[in-house]
Amino acid sequence: EAVLIRAIEPVANCLSKGDGPGLVSKALHIDKSLNRVDLTGDTLIFAPGDRPPAATVRGPRVGVDYAGAWAKRLLRFYEKDSPFVSRAGGARKRPSPKRGRMV
Numbered sequence: 001e002a003v004l005i006r007a008i009e010p011v012a013n014c015l016s017k018g019d020g021p022g023l024v025s026k027a028l029h030i031d032k033s034l035n036r037v038d039l040t041g042d043t044l045i046f047a048p049g050d051r052p053p054a055a056t057v058r059g060p061r062v063g064v065d066y067a068g069a070w071a072k073r074l075l076r077f078y079e080k081d082s083p084f085v086s087r088a089g090g091a092r093k094r095p096s097p098k099r100g101r102m103v
Contacts, residue, residue: 002039009084011049019084055080062086 008018058074078085
């Protein structure tokens with residue numbers, strides 16, 4: 001079993017873009033050397049941050065019409081009101097990298 005992380009939120013100016021599995025992998029230095037690594041082992045570690053957990057929303061996956069009955073299953077999870085989550089139709093509100101404003 002696995003989870004596909006499609007976007008991450010940049011914090012502390014450590015990342016300029018984190019939308020899409022390729023950019024997420026690049027930002028987290030995840031490459032093919034980690035193939036078949038046991039996620040319960042001590043090679044790959046994800047530690048909790050100091051932010052309180054946000055409200056999580058559950059919804060249908062996007063762009064998986066080919067999946068038949070599974071297409072409508074609520075298997076997409078994301079942080080409610082996050083400007084870094086893609087919206088229907090590809091629109092999203094995201095802070096401007098220069099001023100921290102929503103664009």
